Amino acid sequence: MARTIAILGGTGPEGLGLANRLARAGERIVIGSRDAQRAQDAAKKLRDEIGGSAQVDGAANSTAAAQCEIALLTIPFSGMAGLLKELKTVWKPGTVVIDTTVPLATAVGGAPSKMLGVWQGSAAEAARELLPKEVSLAAAFHNLSASLLEGDATVECDVLVCSDDEKAKQTASELANKIPGVRAINGGKLENARIVESMTALLIGLNIRHKVHSAGIRFTGLPIS
């Protein structure tokens, strides 16, 4: 049976965008939400948009987490700790969790172009503390604007993948490379998510100043195609 990718907190724009792109790449997707009905409605809408043989279902976050091999965390930072505590005993051992969370100041009513200080250093390192040891973790996809993930156009952006776990890093890189135009780049250890997460706040600032939703990043000068 094909692997299942859960997109937890997946009814927001970033989650729906990643669900869209990964479903178009042929992956089996379960959108997770606090409200199972909301997730199912979002899944149906996405299936209708993509058409063809798109495999997108919806479920409560805990149901989606229990049945997946890979889970993407696409919840706001303010909801991350609560969700991960709820899911503590739900995961199958060996599940790869990919954190996309950015600790934007919006979590406490601040500006989206500013960051919160997180004691552990980053949302990803905070997630690592809250996940059981049997689950692998990578941090990725932070710098892809949700609006670029709609539809099927080429995305002119690189995705930095940070992890202390080789399997998780490879899985996240493989998924990133499935989005047309996207290039996965080894971002080093999980702690480097401190920098990668903050780059999202910078991109949001560029979007605001230029009145667009499309700012992204490419790295130059690397010996990779």
Next chain:
Amino acid sequence: MARTIAILGGTGPEGLGLANRLARAGERIVIGSRDAQRAQDAAKKLRDEIGGSAQVDGAANSTAAAQCEIALLTIPFSGMAGLLKELKTVWKPGTVVIDTTVPLATAVGGAPSKMLGVWQGSAAEAARELLPKEVSLAAAFHNLSASLLEGDATVECDVLVCSDDEKAKQTASELANKIPGVRAINGGKLENARIVESMTALLIGLNIRHKVHSAGIRFTGLPIS
């Protein structure tokens, strides 16, 4: 008389690289160093390399700072506070200072791909505290690798310029745009240097992992050429 640009702490690779590029663009450069003779030797070497009518001189940091209209700070972070205290009463009112400093962990013996926490938030904000009010400050050039600044080849990188002072932001942007290939991008307020500085540590990590010295950043999806 043409304006003078001082490159303070300019005998290191980043300072020499910026001196090289700005001299090639026709600017009048004074390389500053703790040791005036060392600065003069570096200036002569650069004049010989560039040839033609390159205007590059050398002087002690305080002499260079006193005679310039624009100063680039290219010292290691560990030397920044000492230098700025020394220069406190030296600046001409209206001087534009452009800080390129990155608080890398190397300042305390750590890895160049890691950052120090700076109480003020960034090296640039620390510099602001140490500079007199009559001096304008922008932060820029952090993400240009020194090795890319040698010679005269096109540089495939963007330069984020952060400042709370419109004159300083315009001056730094103008200088960045003089380097072939470089595109200056408005990075917002000076406090955003927190993010831009940390991106240098990320680029150093990419260089180390890929065994190159050429990693850089381009922004995509912005309505500018």
